[in-house]
Amino acid sequence: MDAKITETIDCKGLSCPMPMMKLAKAMKGLNSNDVLEMLGTDPGTKSDLPRWCEKGGHTVLEATELDGGVFRFVIQKK
Numbered sequence: 001m002d003a004k005i006t007e008t009i010d011c012k013g014l015s016c017p018m019p020m021m022k023l024a025k026a027m028k029g030l031n032s033n034d035v036l037e038m039l040g041t042d043p044g045t046k047s048d049l050p051r052w053c054e055k056g057g058h059t060v061l062e063a064t065e066l067d068g069g070v071f072r073f074v075i076q077k078k
Contacts, residue, residue: 003035003061003076011040012070019045020052023075027058030077035061038073049073 009026011019019040026036038049046063053060057078064072 003074005037005074006030006034008037008039011038011042011045013041015042016044016048018042020048023049023052027056027075027077032077034077036075036077038075039066040071040073041069043071045071045073049075 007026007030009022011022014022019038019042023036023038026038030036038045050060050063053075059076059078060073061076062072062074066072
């Protein structure tokens with residue numbers, strides 16, 4: 001992935017709906033085409049985040065599961 005990450009938010013240990021609330025707040029502070037990295041452990045985020053991005057017109061550039069049950073999402077703001 002070549003996109004330069006503008007901001008990273010750590011949502012590890014948080015459960016629904018906190019990761020999505022933190023994501024929404026962080027995205028509001030970004031400019032168009034900025035890239036946000038989100039790290040989390042809530043399995044619900046795997047389905048919630050792509051749907052939220054699709055509704056808002058944002059692009060999920062990467063969705064991977066790291067060691068220790070940590071999910072990493074890289075999102076480009078529309």
